[in-house]
Amino acid sequence: xxxxxxxxxxxxxxxxxxxxxxxxxxxxxxxxxxxxxxxxxxxxxxxxxxxxxxxxxxxxxxxxxxxxxxxxxxxxxxxxxxxxxxxxxxxxxxxxxxxxxxxxxxxxxxxxxxxxxxxxxxxxxxxxxxxxxxxxxxxxxxxxxxxxxxxxxxxxxxxxxxxxxxxxxxxxxxxxxxxxxxxxxxxxxxxxxxxxxxxxxxxxxxxxxxxxxxxxxxxxxxxxxxxxxxxxxxxxxxxxxxxxxxxxxxxxxxxxxxxxxxxxxxxxxxxxxxxxxxxxxxxxxxxxxxxxxxxxxxxxxxxxxxxxxxxxxxxxxxxxxxxxxxxxxxxxxxxxxxxxxxxxxxxxxxxxxxxxxxxxxxxxxxxxxxxxxxxxxxxxxxxxxxxxxxxxxxxxxxxxxxxxxxxxxxxxxxxxxxxxxxxxxxxxxxxxxxxxxxxxxxxxxxxxxxxxxxxxxxxxxxxxx
Amino acid sequence: xxxxxxxxxxxxxxxxxxxxxxxxxxxxxxxxxxxxxxxxxxxxxxxxxxxxxxxxxxxxxxxxxxxxxxxxxxxxxxxxxxxxxxxxxxxxxxxxxxxxxxxxxxxxxxxxxxxxxxxxxxxxxxxxxxxxxxxxxxxxxxxxxxxxxxxxxxxxxxxxxxxxxxxxxxxxxxxxxxxxxxxxxxxxxxxxxxxxxxxxxxxxxxxxxxxxxxxxxxxxxxxxxxxxxxxxxxxxxxxxxxxxxxxxxxxxxxxxxxxxxxxxxxxxxxxxxxxxxxxxxxxxxxxxxxxxxxxxxxxxxxxxxxxxxxxxxxxxxxxxxxxxxxxxxxxxxxxxxxxxxxxxxxxxxxxxxxxxxxxxxxxxxxxxxxxxxxxxxxxxxxxxxxxxxxxxxxxxxxxxxxxxxxxxxxxxxxxxxxxxxxxxxxxxxxxxxxxxxxxxxxxxxxxxxxxxxxxxxxxxxxxxxxxxxxxxxxxxxxxxxxxxxxxxxxxxxxxxxxxxxxxxxxxxxxxxxxxxxxxxxxxxxxxxxx
Numbered sequence: 001x002x003x004x005x006x007x008x009x010x011x012x013x014x015x016x017x018x019x020x021x022x023x024x025x026x027x028x029x030x031x032x033x034x035x036x037x038x039x040x041x042x043x044x045x046x047x048x049x050x051x052x053x054x055x056x057x058x059x060x061x062x063x064x065x066x067x068x069x070x071x072x073x074x075x076x077x078x079x080x081x082x083x084x085x086x087x088x089x090x091x092x093x094x095x096x097x098x099x100x101x102x103x104x105x106x107x108x109x110x111x112x113x114x115x116x117x118x119x120x121x122x123x124x125x126x127x128x129x130x131x132x133x134x135x136x137x138x139x140x141x142x143x144x145x146x147x148x149x150x151x152x153x154x155x156x157x158x159x160x161x162x163x164x165x166x167x168x169x170x171x172x173x174x175x176x177x178x179x180x181x182x183x184x185x186x187x188x189x190x191x192x193x194x195x196x197x198x199x200x201x202x203x204x205x206x207x208x209x210x211x212x213x214x215x216x217x218x219x220x221x222x223x224x225x226x227x228x229x230x231x232x233x234x235x236x237x238x239x240x241x242x243x244x245x246x247x248x249x250x251x252x253x254x255x256x257x258x259x260x261x262x263x264x265x266x267x268x269x270x271x272x273x274x275x276x277x278x279x280x281x282x283x284x285x286x287x288x289x290x291x292x293x294x295x296x297x298x299x300x301x302x303x304x305x306x307x308x309x310x311x312x313x314x315x316x317x318x319x320x321x322x323x324x325x326x327x328x329x330x331x332x333x334x335x336x337x338x339x340x341x342x343x344x345x346x347x348x349x350x351x352x353x354x355x356x357x358x359x360x361x362x363x364x365x366x367x368x369x370x371x372x373x374x375x376x377x378x379x380x381x382x383x384x385x386x387x388x389x390x391x392x393x394x395x396x397x398x399x400x401x402x403x404x405x406x407x408x409x410x411x412x413x414x415x416x417x418x419x420x421x422x423x424x425x426x427x428x429x430x431x432x433x434x435x436x437x438x439x440x441x442x443x444x445x446x447x448x449x450x451x452x453x454x455x456x457x458x459x460x461x462x463x464x465x
Numbered sequence: 466x467x468x469x470x471x472x473x474x475x476x477x478x479x480x481x482x483x484x485x486x487x488x489x490x491x492x493x494x495x496x497x498x499x500x501x502x503x504x505x506x507x508x509x510x511x512x513x514x515x516x517x518x519x520x521x522x523x524x525x526x527x528x529x530x531x532x533x534x535x536x537x538x539x540x541x542x543x544x545x546x547x548x549x550x551x552x553x554x555x556x557x558x559x560x561x562x563x564x565x566x567x568x569x570x571x572x573x574x575x576x577x578x579x580x581x582x583x584x585x586x587x588x589x590x591x592x593x594x595x596x597x598x599x600x601x602x603x604x605x606x607x608x609x610x611x612x613x614x615x616x617x618x619x620x621x622x623x624x625x626x627x628x629x630x631x632x633x634x635x636x637x638x639x640x641x642x643x644x645x646x647x648x649x650x651x652x653x654x655x656x657x658x659x660x661x662x663x664x665x666x667x668x669x670x671x672x673x674x675x676x677x678x679x680x681x682x683x684x685x686x687x688x689x690x691x692x693x694x695x696x697x698x699x700x701x702x703x704x705x706x707x708x709x710x711x712x713x714x715x716x717x718x719x720x721x722x723x724x725x726x727x728x729x730x731x732x733x734x735x736x737x738x739x740x741x742x743x744x745x746x747x748x749x750x751x752x753x754x755x756x757x758x759x760x761x762x763x764x765x766x767x768x769x770x771x772x773x774x775x776x777x778x779x780x781x782x783x784x785x786x787x788x789x790x791x792x793x794x795x796x797x798x799x800x801x802x803x804x805x806x807x808x809x810x811x812x813x814x815x816x817x818x819x820x821x822x823x824x825x826x827x828x829x830x831x832x833x834x835x836x837x838x839x840x841x842x843x844x845x846x847x848x849x850x851x852x853x854x855x856x857x858x859x860x861x862x863x864x865x866x867x868x869x870x871x872x873x874x875x876x877x878x879x880x881x882x883x884x885x886x887x888x889x890x891x892x893x894x895x896x897x898x899x900x901x902x903x904x905x906x907x908x909x910x911x912x913x914x915x916x917x918x919x920x921x922x923x924x925x926x927x928x929x930x931x932x933x934x935x936x937x938x939x940x941x942x943x944x945x946x947x948x949x950x951x952x953x954x955x956x957x958x959x960x961x962x963x964x965x966x967x968x969x970x971x972x973x974x975x976x977x978x979x980x981x982x983x984x985x986x987x988x989x990x991x992x993x994x995x
Contacts (some may be wrong), residue, residue, distance in 0.1 A: 009840055011575050011768075012847050013930040020847075022929055023854045035849045035874040036748060038717040043749045049617050052610075054837030058579045061820075062837050065583045065827070071603035074591035078600075082593040085818050092506045094547050096585075099772075102561035103554040105581070108571050108771035110558055110907045113899060114487070116963040117557030118773045121550065123982075124495045130981035132536045137980045140774070144817050177814035179786035181640055185676025232526050257523055259532050272818075282604055283819025284776065284826075286629075294984050296975040306980050308972045309494075309989075312965045318494065319967035323978045329670030331913050334679040339670035341632030342764060346772030349550075356495055356546045357505030360535035365508050368523060372511045375519040395525045419597055427595050430728030450512045 007056075023225050075280065079452055080424040083399050083443025084224070085145070085172060086283055087275045089366075090446060095277035099350045108342075112320050119320035122345060123307045125352030129289055131292065132252055132355065132363070133269050134260040136294035139285035139304035141348040145272025146175050148288030149218070149249050150182035151338060152270045155290075155301040156216035156245035157187045158337070164249075166209055168201050168219040168229070169194040173432045175224070187215060196435075199227045199392035199401075206238060212245040216268075221250050221261060225433075225441060226374075226399030227392045228258065236265025252276055252289075252351075254397050256363030257371065268292050277354030278347050287344030287351065303338035366446055369400050373444045373453065380457035381442075386464055391439060398443060402426060405437040407464040415440070419464040423456060448458050480936040482943055483903035486961045488555035495549055496982050499539035505546045537983075556781040556963045558907060560771070564933045566855065567898075567907035569878045569922025570665070570713050572743050572765035577835065580828040581770065589827060594819040598804050603822060605803035608796045611830040618841070619739070619759055620752025621782030625791040626821040631740055632667040633816060634779025635707065636758035638736040639675035640813045641758060641783065641790040642705040645734060648811065655704040655733070661690045661713035663880075666912050668738055672707055683916070688869020691720045692727070699731035709738040710754075711745070713912070713922065714868075715852065715875035725755035734758065734787075742766045743926060744849040744877030747842035757784050767829035778825040792816045844927045848877045851934060855879070858938040859923070862945050864889060868917050878924035880917050883945075887919045891949035892955050894919040900947065900958035904940045 008015050014023065024030065036044070055061040075088050082088075099105065103117065112119045126138035128433055142148050153165045165183065167176070169191045180189050193205045201219055210217065217239040221229050229235075236246040247268045248261035253275040261269045269291045278285040292298040299306065308323035323330075329336035358366065378400055381389045386408075393403035415425040425438035433439065444453065474481060523531060541549070565573035583589075592601055612624045639658065646655045658672035659680045669679045680698050685691040690712070706728040711717040718724065725735045737751045737759035741764045750841040751759035763769050766775030771777065783791055794805035794810045805820070824853050836844065859865050864886025867879050883894045898908035898921070911920035925934055929985075948955050957966065971977035979985035984993045 007839055007843065009836065009843060011577060011836070012840075012843055012927045014847050014851060014927070015843055019931055020850065023850055027853055027857045029853075029874075032846045032850055035853050035876070036717075038719045038870075038876075039745070039749050040722070043722060043751060043753050045753070048838040048842065049747050050840070051614060051617055051838040052834065054840055055834055056629045057833075061579060061831060062583065064834065065607075065831055066586065066744050068586075068606050069583075069586055069603040071606070072588045072592055073596075073600040074587055075593045075596065076587060076591040080593055081594045086594050088593065090506075090508065094505070094543060094550075097547065098550045098554065100581070100585070101551070101554040101559075103557040103559040104773055106559035106561045106770045107557050108560070108568055109774060109909070110568065111898065111902065112967060113902045113959045113962040113964060114558040114907055115773075116487075117555065119555035120556070121491070121553045123980075126980055127494070127496065127982035128538055130983050131538050134536075135716055135981075136984040136987075142753065143633055143775075146815065146818050147629070147633075174815045174818060178816065178818075181814050181816070182674075183641075184643070228526065228530055230530050233529060240892075255532065255536065256528065257478075257532055259530050260536075263533075279590035280593050281590050282592040282601065282823040284821065284823035285590075286818055287776075291529060292606070294980070294988075299975070299978075299980075308978045308980050309982075309985050310971050311968050313968070314965045317491075317964050319964050321967055321969055321972045323972045323980055325972075329666050333666040333681075333913075334627060334668055334669040334673035336666075338674045339632050339667050340638070341621075341667055342630035342762075342771070342777045343775040344629070344772075345774035346776060349773060352495075353536055353546065353550055356541060356549075357543065358508075358538065359503070359505060359540045360542075361536050362506060362508055363538065364532075365537050367506055369511050369871035371522045371525075372519050375522050375525070376515040379518055380551055395527070395530070398543065415597070419600075422895060424593065424596055424600075446509050449509070450514045451653060455513075 049417060075424065078251055078422045078424055079455060081456065082424050083440045084427040084441050086280050088280060088445060088447055089275050091277055091279055092354060094357060095350050095353045098353045099346050104346060104349060119307055121349045121352060123309055123320055125348045126307065128352055129291065129357040132255045133291045134262040135269060135291035135301055138289055138291045139302055140307055140342040141273060141289060143343045144288045145249065145284035146178040148270035148290050149175060150179045151303060152247045152268045152290055153179060153183055153216050153218060154186050154338065155268060156247055158301050159297060160215040160243065161247055162213055162215035164188045164190060164213045165216040165218055166190055166192050166206065166214055168192055170199055170223045170225050171220065172224040198394045199223060199225055200229055200231055200394060201235060203231060203234060206392050210238060210242045212242065216245045216247045218247040221248060222254060222397040225392065225401050226396050227394035228397055230395065232261060232264035254367055257367035258397060273347055273351040276351035278350055285347065287347035299324060301337060303340050304338055326345050369446045373448050374398055374400065377444045377453045380453055384461045385465060391436065398445060400442055401436065401439050402442050403437060403439045409464060411438050411440045414463050418459055421459045423459055475912050480932055480939060482904055482940060487963045489963050490552040490556060492549060492552045492618045494982055496539045498541055498545060501540055503540045503542045505541050505543050509564050524579060553709060563906050564929055564937050566909055566916060566923050566925040566929060566937050568909050572840050572924060572926055574768055575928040576768050576770040576924040577745045580831040583831050584824040584827045589824055602803055603795055607827055607830050609798050609803055609902050611826055612796065612805055614833050615687050615780055615782060618746060618781045620750040621759060623783055623788040625781045625795065627792045628779040628781060629822060630775055630777035630819050631669055631762040631779045634736060634781050635667045636671035636674060637781045637792060637816050638670040638707065638758045638760060639677065641787055642734050642736065643675055644790045644813050645787060646704055655702060657702045658704055659706045660697060660970050661708050661712060662916055664709040665740055668707040677704055682868065688714055688716050690724065691809060692720050692723060693708045695724055695727055699727055701732065703728060703733035704737060705734040707736045707738065709741055711741050711876040714880045715878040716870050717876050719929040721754045740765055744845050746845040747838060758785055763829040768832040769825045769828040776825055777821045778822045811867045847927040851927065851929060852877050852879065855923060855925050855934050864945055878922060881921045882912060882917050883919040883921060884944055886948055890948040890952050892952050894921050896955050896958065900955045901940055903961040904958045906937060906940060
């Protein structure tokens with residue numbers, strides 16, 4: 001396509017030469033160059049950058065991008081059993097409808113008067129999360145569940161003034177990497193061994209490791225490896241006995257049927273909201289939550305924004321605003337708690353829509369439905385010779401470890417063969433947890449039908465034979 | 466009664482003030498809309514074949530691990546949920562609706578709809594991050610191509626697309642600086658990060674979070690970062706310099722290369738917060754000023770929507786020497802296939818799960834591909850033209866000034882001061898902003914502390930017409946005039962907003978603050994469970 005004269009781009013209205021000229025005249029300068037007078041010549045780029053030629057019409061751009069994307073094969077197009085921190089669930093159409101509204105999608109940081117809707121929607125999100133978690137304080141989302149866990153530990157460190165966290169040995173290694181980086185100068189992260197039979201935290205080891213240096217004991221429910229940590233009350237009691245904070249990371253989708261951590265003694269609860277109505281987006285759909293009791297000393301340690309409800313000068317009108325803003329880095333720079341910035345607000349609003357749609361009954365049914373499918377899948381796979389499932393003897397929710405040592409094949413080999421049959425097998429754990437041998441982490445959710453699970457069992461049987 | 470609507474459009478070709486009123490639905494809190502038994506969505510039922518096989522599956526959970534009663538979530542049917550949230554959305558002033566030049570430093574430019582559409586493709590949304598690489602060649606290629614673009618824009622050698630937004634990228638830079646000094650055995654000695662007061666507060670806060678002490682430089686008399694002050698604080702304890710340029714005042718530091726040199730000579734690294742890059746795309750590059758690290762906010766400079774505060778993306782660029790420390794994995798291409806490289810032993814590790822906010826990255830890629838090199842340069846030039854035009858017009862309002870760098874031009878934004886007006890009328894900048902809300906626009910003061918008295922930060926980007934800029938100035942001129950003639954009207958604003966003046970006192974009072982509805986019911990209404 002060729003055009004005469006300078007490019008007038010639809011995104012840049014004042015690129016029209018006559019308008020540009022008029023504006024320059026009003027300012028009293030001859031050339032846009034004059035605005036850059038402070039940039040030394042030796043730092044100026046000469047000529048144009050070497051970038052690919054643009055697609056100036058939408059149809060050309062669409063063809064180009066969709067052409068690239070066509071090479072992807074999605075989890076919808078095959079049968080996927082991948083989880084490990086990112087989950088395929090039903091995403092209600094209303095969730096997408098709301099987060100695509102330009103009023104929300106393109107807003108940012110306006111005052112509670114211009115942006116009342118954002119404040120109320122996020123207050124409702126934290127309120128519904130509060131019901132799910134049985135906690136009174138929930139933050140405006142941080143980036144993701146990794147960040148939520150890392151910040152929870154640093155909150156515990158500040159609360160106790162202690163230099164160490166004891167973390168369940170079954171934590172995912174990527175999350176552990178994040179926590180270790182984030183807590184590097186604040187606290188030491190020590191892994192508590194797990195019982196190789198059940199996966200549960202080894203309480204004898206915990207007793208031996210815990211001390212008055214311990215700021216936090218951290219575990220997950222369900223764990224990264226899918227089993228339910230049923231000793232939550234004992235772990236929390238041990239932590240409290242030693243003056244430590246009990247931090248639990250939880251998958252919110254499980255909380256219709258599994259007890260919220262607050263009920264067994266957790267002080268700080270954290271996790272990721274991606275399962276609540278947010279598409280996987282190749283790992284781009286995460287948002288982190290942190291929840292505590294409504295105690296001042298806890299509230300004052302949050303780095304995140306906390307939206308509170310407040311009266312206005314009109315009786316009965318609801319207003320909203322930042323609670324204890326002075327704790328944040330917006331107010332105090334390096335004297336604030338960690339930092340606060342752009343994170344995942346739109347996903348918070350979306351998760352709120354999800355919880356409002358699901359209601360109490362929906363959350364119970366989805367939790368129960370996921371467990372039923374999980375147990376069905378485990379039972380079907382257990383019928384296959386050489387396949388040990390679940391590897392851990394404990395209750396499971398949604399995910400479970402499948403050990404393939406006795407098949408004489410590696411997970412990588414098996415997953416390649418499954419892929420040829422249109423199946424994404426479970427996540428290969430052999431590098432992440434070498435002690436589990438050739439094991440894979442399988443994930444089942446409400447998106448799976450009986451025939452999907454039967455198909456997996458049949459394919460796996462064929463493949464390991 | 467019979468008001469002439471034309472009065473609200475143009476007089477002599479100049480825009481008049483609108484009869485704006487923000488949507489006011491008096492929308493209840495969603496819990497108040499709940500009616501027992503209503504359902505908003507159904508979940509797939511467990512099939513009989515599964516049920517038969519597993520029975521009462523909850524029985525496997527120990528009693529203490531079972532939820533005793535369902536969560537007390539609201540119960541609404543689907544149309545009611547939809548309507549509630551659509552009403553809330555109408556009570557929210559997105560950039561799609563307003564002349565959003567008032568949220569300075571935020572770069573509230575147009576977020577093209579085509580890019581949103583592309584990112585909503587199931588070919589993006591339904592990808593699991595752990596899929597076999599051969600099934601995600603398309604998205605990996607997008608990420609790889611975008612990295613090449615960022616390299617050209619900045620001059621840096623490699624980029625990580627992983628951090629979730631700007632501050633996470635700043636933290637990543639701090640973590641890399643820490644890792645660099647650790648590798649050289651100087652971790653304990655080099656514990657100071659230098660920043661400037663007009664750099665985003667996260668430069669100080671994130672570096673502090675990474676364990677550094679913070680030294681903050683104040684500007685010289687002309688508002689430029691003070692080179693002598695820098696020379697006075699660098700030492701063998703200097704770990705690095707983390708700054709914005711142009712600063713939040715819109716002033717470009719002409720001695721930037723010398724700043725970098727001074728810090729390098731002291732053995733420190735230099736990280737460039739490019740949150741304010743919109744006016745310098747294709748004009749000047751981080752690498753050319755000598756920086757070791759930089760980051761861009763894709764939700765600012767690269768047009769992706771701000772989403773009420775995320776998801777965004779903060780991409781981190783590094784020079785060859787520091788590439789080894791970038792988060793894992795990096796996207797590689799071997800000439801035939803794209804893949805994720807985790808085998809990077811010196812990496813700082815993970816900053817977030819998986820690879821970044823991929824939908825955001827795709828939108829930013831599409832944005833660059835719709836503009837090209839000439840387009841990006843035009844973005845910068847028109848953003849700067851618009852800003853200097855706005856500056857020119859703003860300074861015509863009595864009571865407004867643009868402190869520092871007098872008589873000079875600015876890059877992409879300006880931090881103004883209403884000090885003159887405040888001294889004359891007693892009306893403060895925040896009150897001016899709340900009154901401006903009555904005309905349908907945002908307005909922002911400044912980060913804290915307020916170095917510029919009675920501040921106001923405006924950034925017009927490339928997206929607004931001359932008429933729109935005129936309208937924005939007309940609103941502020943009108944409010945300034947009101948401050949003189951009817952100050953009470955300004956002090957009690959907003960009047961046309963969804964709600965009226967908020968009583969902020971409970972938000973700082975532990976006995977009354979309420980961050981959830983259940984806490985509100987208990988503490989304020991005296992209802993609900995204790």
